[in-house]
Structures are given as C-alpha cells and as structure tokens.
Amino acid sequence: MQTADYARAKRARARNLKLWLAFLLAPPAFILIVFVFLPMASAVLYSLYDWDGLVRKEFVGLDNFADILFNPNKNSILFNAFWNNVKVFTSLMVIQNGLALVLALLLARNPRGYRFYQVVFFVPVILSTVIIGFQWKLFLNPVFGLVNKALHYAGLSDWALPWLGLPETALPAMLLVNSWHWFGFPTLVFLAAIHRIPKDFIEAARLDGASEWRIAREIIWPLMAPAVTIIVVLTFIGSFNWFEIPYIMNGLEGSPQGSTDMLGLLFYRTAFGSVSAGGSDFGAGSALAVLMFIFIFIFSVIATKYLTSREVELS
Amino acid sequence: MEKKRNAGLETWLMHIFLVGTALAVLYPIFMMVMSGFKTNAEIFGAPFALPKSFNFDNYIVIWNTTDVPRYLLNSTIVTLISVFVLLITGTMAAYAISRYRFRGSIMVSLFFLAGLMLPLRLAIIPLFVQLKAMGLVDNLLGLIFIYTAMSLPSTVFILTGFLRALPGELEDSARMDGASELRIMVQIMVPLITPAMVIAGIYNAVPIWNDFFFPLIFIQTPENKTLAQGLTSFFGEYSVNFGVLYAGLTLAALPLVVVFIVQSKRFIAGMTAGAIK
Numbered sequence: 001m002q003t004a005d006y007a008r009a010k011r012a013r014a015r016n017l018k019l020w021l022a023f024l025l026a027p028p029a030f031i032l033i034v035f036v037f038l039p040m041a042s043a044v045l046y047s048l049y050d051w052d053g054l055v056r057k058e059f060v061g062l063d064n065f066a067d068i069l070f071n072p073n074k075n076s077i078l079f080n081a082f083w084n085n086v087k088v089f090t091s092l093m094v095i096q097n098g099l100a101l102v103l104a105l106l107l108a109r110n111p112r113g114y115r116f117y118q119v120v121f122f123v124p125v126i127l128s129t130v131i132i133g134f135q136w137k138l139f140l141n142p143v144f145g146l147v148n149k150a151l152h153y154a155g156l157s158d159w160a161l162p163w164l165g166l167p168e169t170a171l172p173a174m175l176l177v178n179s180w181h182w183f184g185f186p187t188l189v190f191l192a193a194i195h196r197i198p199k200d201f202i203e204a205a206r207l208d209g210a211s212e213w214r215i216a217r218e219i220i221w222p223l224m225a226p227a228v229t230i231i232v233v234l235t236f237i238g239s240f241n242w243f244e245i246p247y248i249m250n251g252l253e254g255s256p257q258g259s260t261d262m263l264g265l266l267f268y269r270t271a272f273g274s275v276s277a278g279g280s281d282f283g284a285g286s287a288l289a290v291l292m293f294i295f296i297f298i299f300s301v302i303a304t305k306y307l308t309s310r311e312v313e314l315s
Numbered sequence: 316m317e318k319k320r321n322a323g324l325e326t327w328l329m330h331i332f333l334v335g336t337a338l339a340v341l342y343p344i345f346m347m348v349m350s351g352f353k354t355n356a357e358i359f360g361a362p363f364a365l366p367k368s369f370n371f372d373n374y375i376v377i378w379n380t381t382d383v384p385r386y387l388l389n390s391t392i393v394t395l396i397s398v399f400v401l402l403i404t405g406t407m408a409a410y411a412i413s414r415y416r417f418r419g420s421i422m423v424s425l426f427f428l429a430g431l432m433l434p435l436r437l438a439i440i441p442l443f444v445q446l447k448a449m450g451l452v453d454n455l456l457g458l459i460f461i462y463t464a465m466s467l468p469s470t471v472f473i474l475t476g477f478l479r480a481l482p483g484e485l486e487d488s489a490r491m492d493g494a495s496e497l498r499i500m501v502q503i504m505v506p507l508i509t510p511a512m513v514i515a516g517i518y519n520a521v522p523i524w525n526d527f528f529f530p531l532i533f534i535q536t537p538e539n540k541t542l543a544q545g546l547t548s549f550f551g552e553y554s555v556n557f558g559v560l561y562a563g564l565t566l567a568a569l570p571l572v573v574v575f576i577v578q579s580k581r582f583i584a585g586m587t588a589g590a591i592k
Contacts, residue, residue, distance in 0.1 A: 248547070
C-alpha cells in the first residue's frame with residue numbers, strides 16, 4: 001500500500017514536472033518558430049515560385065536563381081554590388097579594426113584617462129546608424145557642410161569636393177563614417193581579450209628587455225586570437241548586410257553610378273520595387289536572400305574554422 | 316639614458332594619438348549639438364563659431380510642428396515592451412534548459428541557439444506576407460513580436476550561462492521544504508541572475524531602440540513610426556532648415572546618450588557580451 005502510494009506520487013510528480021517544463025518552454029519556442037524559423041524556411045520556398053505582387057503563381061524550380069546569376073541584363077548589377085561589399089569588408093578590416101587594434105594595445109598599457117577613453121570611444125557605438133548617417137550627410141554637404149567649410153578656412157578650397165556626389169569619393173566617405181560609428185566596439189572587445197592574458201607573461205617579457213612592438217606581436221597578438229576571430233566574422237556579416245549607411249546617405253539606387261550599390265540595397269529594390277528595378281518581385285528577392293545567406297554562412301564557418309586553428313591554448 | 320628618453324617620446328606619441336582620437340569622436344558630436352542652436356544664416360556664415368544665443372527655437376519647432384515627439388513615444392513603447400517580454404520568455408527557456416535534466420534537453424537548447432545563426436532581415440519577404448495575414452503590418456505589436464523573437468536566442472544564450480553556474484543546493488533545500496517549482500524559480504533563482512538579465516536587456520535594447528530596417532518595411536503611417544525611421548521623413552520635410560535638422564538629431568541621440576553616461580560600465584559589458592567569452 002505504502003509503495004503504491006509512493007509510486008503514484010512519483011508518477012504525479014513526473015507528470016507535473018513535464019507540464020511545468022512545457023509551460024516554461026512553449027511560449028518562447030512559439031514566438032521563435034512563428035517569427036524566425038517559419039519565415040526563414042518560407043524564404044527558401046518562396047524563391048522557387050513565380051510571384052505576382054503578393055500572389056504566389058506557379059512553381060519555377062531554380063529559375064529565379066538562374067535569372068539573378070546568369071541573365072546578362074541583371075547580373076552586372078549583382079556583381080557590381082557584390083564587389084562593393086567586398087571592398088567594404090576589406091576596407092573596414094583595415095581602417096576600422098586596424099585602428100581598434102592600435103587603440104586596444106595603447107589602452108592595455110593603462111594610460112591616464114583610461115576610463116574616459118573607453119566611454120568616449122563607445123559613444124558613437126550606442127547611437128543609431130540613422131542619426132550618424134544624417135549627421136555626416138550634413139557635415140559632408142558640398143555647400144553647407146562643415147567638412148568643406150573647414151577646408152576653405154584651411155586654404156584648401158581645391159580639396160572641397162562634393163564628397164558624396166563623386167563615384168570615387170562616395171564609398172570611401174561612407175566607409176570612414178562607418179568606421180567612426182563602430183571602431184569603439186572592436187576596440188573594447190580586443191581590450192577585454194588583452195586583459196585576459198596573464199600579466200606575468202607580459203611583465204616577464206618586459207623584464208627581459210623586449211620592445212613593446214615585440215611584446216605586442218609575439219605575445220599579445222597570438223593570445224588574443226579568439227577575439228580576432230569573432231571580430232572578423234562579425235565584420236564580415238556586417239559588411240555583407242551593409243544597408244543603413246548607404247541607404248541614408250545616398251539612397252536606394254547606390255548612386256552615384258552604382259558606386260555605393262550593395263547587396264542589401266539590391267535585395268531591397270528587387271523585393272519591394274524601385275525606380276530602376278521596377279515593381280516588387282518576391283521570387284527573385286527571396287532567391288537573392290537565399291544566396292546571400294548561403295554565402296555568408298559558408299564564409300563564417302570557414303573563417304571560424306581557419307581562425308580558430310590559429311588560436312593558442314593557454315594551459 | 317638613451318632608452319629612457321625614447322620611452323618618454325613613445326608615451327607622448329601614445330597620449331597624442333589617444334587625445335586625437337577622442338577629439339575626432341567628441342568634436343563632431345559637439346558641433347552637432349551647437350549647430351542645433353543656430354539659424355541657417357549662422358550655420359552658413361559662421362559654421363565653427365558658438366551660437367549667438369542658446370535659445371530653444373529649433374527645438375520648439377520640432378516639438379510643436381513635427382511628429383518627432385510621437386516617434387520618441389513609439390520607440391520607447393516598442394523597446395520597453397519588447398525587452399520586458401523578451402526577458403520573461405528568455406528566462407523561462409533558459410531556466411528550463413539549464414536547471415532540469417530531461418529527454419531532448421540538448422535538442423531544445425540547440426533549437427534556441429540555432430536562432431543566433433539566422434539573419435532575420437533576409438527573411439523579410441515571408442515575414443511581410445505573414446504579418447500582413449496576421450494584421451500586424453503598420454502595427455507596433457508586429458515590431459514587438461519581431462524584436463522579441465529576434466533577440467530570444469542571444470538572451471537564452473547569455474542567461475543559460477549564468478543559470479548553469481548557480482549551485483544546486485539552493486533549490487534542493489527549498490524543494491525539501493515543499494516549495495513549488497514556480498516558487499523556487501521566481502523567489503530563489505531568478506533574483507540571483509538579475510545582473511545577467513540587465514546585461515541581456517541592454518545587449519538587445521540598444522539595437523531595438525536604434526533599429527531602422529524593420530520599421531522601414533512594416534510601418535507606414537506617421538503615428539506608428541519609430542524614432543530612427545521617423546527621422547527620415549523629418550529630414551524630408553525640413554531639408555532646407557539645417558538648424559532644425561541638427562536639433563532633431565541631437566534630440567534623437569539624447570535619451571540613449573544620457574542613459575549610457577550614467578550606466579557606461581553596464582552598457583559596455585552588455586553590448587560586448589556577445590563577443591567576449
């Protein structure tokens with residue numbers, strides 16, 4: 001009798017526990033399925049159909065993909081945008097992350113004003129890209145802008161260019177704005193990584209008379225590899241999804257002359273329509289999204305694998 | 316002796332570089348704030364001078380004749396509700412994953428983590444069709460659902476790490492005393508991870524507050540626009556009044572900058588939480 005009661009109580013308890021777990025997991029799982037997994041899976045499905053506005057027409061297999069990649073009237077725009085994204089990634093790696101690395105190495109030496117610099121460098125990071133894009137668009141205005149005003153006062157009137165209006169300078173200007181916006185983030189990630197390196201390593205090298213450059217190159221750099229991996233992958237994802245800065249500063253068409261066109265802008269134009277792309281095309285838009293996702297995913301996996309193999313384990 | 320002089324020079328170069336970078340950040344922000352107090356004539360004639368008077372004319376124009384106050388309100392509503400729902404549902408999932416051993420628990424945690432890998436903006440087309448069918452287009456509720464879903468994986472990730480680290484004796488002794496599972500969770504365990512909840516909250520609140528992409532696609536009427544998105548229409552309307560534009564940018568930047576300066580340590584810890592192991 002006693003044991004039967006005990007078994008029943010145990011069963012009841014197990015059942016209650018199951019209910020309790022279901023209660024905990026169901027709401028978050030439901031939100032995630034409906035608003036993330038379902039749309040992501042649908043994107044693949046959508047890319048296989050022909051669309052007329054919001055109405056799905058017949059199944060067309062991989063025609064949308066073929067049209068994007070091989071139709072000579074369209075793929076030059078795609079390749080131009082892709083090439084611009086490549087430029088964005090490589091430039092940001094050098095300018096933004098290079099600056100961040102230098103600043104992190106300097107801050108790691110605990111200079112006076114250490115806290116102040118940390119806070120100041122992080123202020124642009126918390127601001128909306130929209131605010132920063134518009135702010136610099138105003139600064140770069142050819143007539144009213146502070147940049148050209150400063151050049152005039154400095155006697156460099158010849159240098160006062162319509163920065164966002166020339167195909168040669170528009171993208172570089174935007175890249176500098178993006179670096180201004182974000183450099184504080186990799187700086188503090190790198191700095192945190194340097195702080196995790198045991199102090200004795202660096203102190204011992206310093207006592208042995210190693211130069212700061214050698215310490216940075218041979219001790220700090222290899223030991224901060226995990227942070228570098230994360231920043232490279234995040235910069236890559238950010239570069240190939242780059243949308244806000246070019247959209248705010250020069251609009252949806254990637255002007256002038258496609259010099260600031262990006263995959264993100266092209267995706268938006270294809271999906272929701274524009275002057276140049278015509279009406280909205282959900283099939284081609286979804287196909288482009290699927291291609292971008294595959295590309296970003298494959299690169300991230302390869303880069304993570306490669307960069308992780310470079311990491312040194314401290315034991 | 317030679318070596319020491321050299322080190323002195325190096326230190327000087329370091330300080331010059333750091334001060335220079337700090338100025339390159341602060342001066343443009345300073346100019347934005349100052350220009351917000353100027354008239355068009357001043358911006359054109361004396362761009363680098365201080366404003367003639369610190370009056371709030373440009374701000375009064377914004378407050379009385381534009382929708383910017385409404386945008387501020389909408390952004391506040393969307394961010395607060397999203398983060399609130401996010402922290403509750405995220406804690407629930409993280410608690411189930413980290414404090415119980417059950418069949419399929421690994422699958423469940425992989426399910427939540429997989430969301431980290433999916434860039435939701437690439438699924439914007441199906442999301443649009445789906446929200447349209449649900450009547451959530453041009454509706455703040457639609458944004459709240461998207462932001463909550465989008466931020467759940469990172470929240471579960473951050474909170475699971477903290478919850479796993481809590482000792483098991485606490486809940487065992489409470490269980491012995493006959494406390495219910497709900498009571499153990501809400502009264503004993505959750506209070507212990509509030510610092511982690513703050514970090515997860517900030518990590519997601521800042522991008523939600525700043526987001527421009529989803530409102531751009533899902534919100535159409537001015538009454539429903541959020542701040543980042545609303546600024547674009549504001550810039551269209553006032554494109555010839557530079558003082559008002561600068562004042563608008565300053566006003567838009569103000570809330571987050573003030574909170575950041577008061578809570579800079581937590582902000583930095585929160586926003587870099589995903590990138591620092």
